Amino acid sequence: KIPSTNEISALLNINPHTVLKGMNMLVDEEIIYKKRGLGMYVKGGAVKKIRQKRQSQFYNQYVAALIEEASKLQMTKEDVIKLIERGYEDGLNSD
Structure with missing residues (x-):
């Protein structure tokens, strides 16, 4: 499981919208995926794809x-x- 947008934002001291935009890019590239109500997860084969x-x-x-x-x-x-x-x-x- 990937930390939440707010957790990453606080950890890196950046705007949550910036984190969300980056996460959405990773979803579009099929590196991570969303599980409704549970969070974001790394997709199988992501390392190979990257x-x-x-x-x-x-x-x-x-x-x-x-x-x-x-x-x-x-x-x-x-x-x-x-x-x-x-x-x-x-x-x-x-x-």
Whole structure:
């Protein structure tokens, strides 16, 4: 069960209407659902759905831009892969 709109509002010190708007967005995206008289709950598969959406956003924001910039610099796919591998070797990843 998700805390109520008023509980979240008090916890984060934000307007209850802002919380309600955010919760309604999550309902529209089928991340949470309402049980009349009982509250809001996280829908099954929500984590997977959020992860897929974030991966898509990651591609659109970062990978596409990386490829575009690499192309402008006349870098090959192999050059880009080497740079990414170097980043992992230098400890830039969080694993």
